[in-house]
Amino acid sequence: MSDGHVEIRNVTVAHASTHALDDVSLSLQPGEAVALVGLSGAGKSTLLSVCSGMIRPDSGSVEANGHELAKLTAAQLRRVRSRIGFIHQDFSLVPNLRVLQNVVSGRLGKRSFVGGVRDFLFPADDVVQKVYEILDSVGIAEKLYERTDRLSGGQRQRVAIARALFQSPDIILADEPISSVDPARAQRTIALLRQICTDRGLTLCVSLHNLELARAYFPRLIALKSGRVLFDKSVGCITQAEFDELYHIA
Amino acid sequence: MRDDGLNIGRRRWILVGLLAAGFASIYALDLQWSQLLPNAGGIHTAGQFFARALSPALSYESAVPLHTPPLLIKALAAAWQTILFAAAALSLALVGGAVLGFFASTALWLPAGAHEPSSGRPLGAALLGVMHALIRLLITLMRSVHELLWAVLFLAAFGLSQMSAVIALALPCAGILAKIFAELVDEAPSEAAYALRAAGASRLQVFCFALIPCAMPDILAYVLYRFECLLRTSAVLGFFGFPTLGFYIAAAFENLHYGELWSYLYTLLILIVIADWWSGLFRRELLR
Numbered sequence: 216m217s218d219g220h221v222e223i224r225n226v227t228v229a230h231a232s233t234h235a236l237d238d239v240s241l242s243l244q245p246g247e248a249v250a251l252v253g254l255s256g257a258g259k260s261t262l263l264s265v266c267s268g269m270i271r272p273d274s275g276s277v278e279a280n281g282h283e284l285a286k287l288t289a290a291q292l293r294r295v296r297s298r299i300g301f302i303h304q305d306f307s308l309v310p311n312l313r314v315l316q317n318v319v320s321g322r323l324g325k326r327s328f329v330g331g332v333r334d335f336l337f338p339a340d341d342v343v344q345k346v347y348e349i350l351d352s353v354g355i356a357e358k359l360y361e362r363t364d365r366l367s368g369g370q371r372q373r374v375a376i377a378r379a380l381f382q383s384p385d386i387i388l389a390d391e392p393i394s395s396v397d398p399a400r401a402q403r404t405i406a407l408l409r410q411i412c413t414d415r416g417l418t419l420c421v422s423l424h425n426l427e428l429a430r431a432y433f434p435r436l437i438a439l440k441s442g443r444v445l446f447d448k449s450v451g452c453i454t455q456a457e458f459d460e461l462y463h464i465a
Numbered sequence: 466m467r468d469d470g471l472n473i474g475r476r477r478w479i480l481v482g483l484l485a486a487g488f489a490s491i492y493a494l495d496l497q498w499s500q501l502l503p504n505a506g507g508i509h510t511a512g513q514f515f516a517r518a519l520s521p522a523l524s525y526e527s528a529v530p531l532h533t534p535p536l537l538i539k540a541l542a543a544a545w546q547t548i549l550f551a552a553a554a555l556s557l558a559l560v561g562g563a564v565l566g567f568f569a570s571t572a573l574w575l576p577a578g579a580h581e582p583s584s585g586r587p588l589g590a591a592l593l594g595v596m597h598a599l600i601r602l603l604i605t606l607m608r609s610v611h612e613l614l615w616a617v618l619f620l621a622a623f624g625l626s627q628m629s630a631v632i633a634l635a636l637p638c639a640g641i642l643a644k645i646f647a648e649l650v651d652e653a654p655s656e657a658a659y660a661l662r663a664a665g666a667s668r669l670q671v672f673c674f675a676l677i678p679c680a681m682p683d684i685l686a687y688v689l690y691r692f693e694c695l696l697r698t699s700a701v702l703g704f705f706g707f708p709t710l711g712f713y714i715a716a717a718f719e720n721l722h723y724g725e726l727w728s729y730l731y732t733l734l735i736l737i738v739i740a741d742w743w744s745g746l747f748r749r750e751l752l753r
Binding site: 264267269292293294295296297298299300301303305307308309310311312316320321323324325326328331332335378379382 | 656657659660661662663664665666667669670673674675678679681682752
């Protein structure tokens with residue numbers, strides 16, 4: 216099975232509008248949990264966007280769920296993306312919609328247009344039930360019908376996680392998911408993400424500023440510096456010298 | 466800092482220029498207050514007209530055929546017809562405006578075009594560009610002809626039918642709505658749109674489930690404002706013979722029945738006030 220597998224070979228991104236990547240190769244195994252660490256501007260977000268096919272690399276190849284993204288048609292790419300849950304730094308929710316609608320919109324990639332309209336405006340009972348269960352698993356079940364902009368930052372973040380889970384993804388990519396919540400909540404969120412992905416056997420790749428959390432919760436760290444992979448190791452094998460080099464600003 | 470200073474200076478001169486242009490146009494038209502002073506006959510007519518403002522007619526000012534409904538019932542029926550024409554036109558304009566607005570917005574290139582794989586079809590992208598330009602041209606054409614001019618055209622072409630009135634009202638409205646939809650959607654925050662695109666949603670789905678909801682409060686406010694405009698225009702369409710308030714206003718004016726004229730004018734005023742109050746209520750309820 217290749218579901219949950221991500222393979223990046225010699226990827227270079229040199230777009231002016233994003234932080235560049237320079238000859239990056241890495242491989243994520245199904246069910247694996249990995250943290251991307253490095254200073255801001257190191258290319259962590261770009262790398263995650265490359266994995267989901269939202270940024271096309273200038274050279275190199277990207278494979279997700281066994282499909283080489285560059286060779287897919289637009290429709291095939293949509294299908295692959297529908298299996299990749301992406302949790303964005305700013306949560307990227309529609310503020311004036313209900314929580315239910317924001318979560319349901321995670322599944323649009325698997326739905327026809329009419330099916331999407333139905334889910335959105337007249338969701339079937341089993342759809343509401345499933346959203347409720349997912350919201351329950353992230354601890355905000357009672358917010359099902361709340362307007363999203365009435366929620367706190369931490370609650371909105373959980374809606375974003377729920378939306379990604381509602382996709383029934385094989386892979387979850389999270390771009391600095393804890394950058395806008397307080398430290399205590401940050402730790403709980405990372406623990407929650409790890410727990411959910413372990414329970415469901417999902418591949419998880421999270422970019423993190425916070426090195427302590429990355430070391431505490433992830434068995435493998437990939438460090439990016441100026442668009443290049445500085446190290447890619449299990450957490451126990453990383454030396455203090457390597458960490459120092461990662462955060463040393465030249 | 467110096468750039469800002471230059472910028473403010475330039476803006477100041479643009480403002481001064483606009484003001485100067487305004488006064489120049491007044492000068493070019495040779496506008497004078499004395500033009501508002503009517504001649505002797507005019508003063509008499511104006512006096513009669515405004516004298517009835519405080520005493521609008523509650524019944525007909527001349528003999529009417531048997532079984533004619535009372536004046537106030539007739540005014541209400543005309544108001545109802547005015548609403549019907551406006552509502553029918555708005556319904557058509559909403560559909561047209563939404564479809565054209567989608568094709569006129571940059572939602573077609575969502576998101577951040579440069580990074581999205583273009584599925585390797587430069588010809589397709591070029592055709593898309595041509596279509597985008599043509600749609601924008603079509604929208605401009607629809608907007609540039611006023612409802613009343615469309616009405617004249619349709620009356621000449623199809624005669625006095627409800628359909629020609631509704632289409633005449635709907636065409637420019639659809640053009641305006643399409644332009645506003647496209648602009649509001651393009652200005653809506655695009656993070657949610659990007660997220661849905663990353664989750665495999667199609668462009669149409671992103672447009673409908675992320676961009677439209679984000680822009681909804683503004684869209685709703687504007688659509689309700691357009692409804693008010695349509696009510697006024699629908700009333701004026703009566704001048705061409707459609708059974709809206711304008712028809713009776715014109716008739717009362719021609720017959721010098723100024724009392725009736727004021728009754729119809731007040732009906733129109735009340736209609737607009739109610740529409741304004743209702744749209745405020747509607748927005749509050751819907752956006753809660």
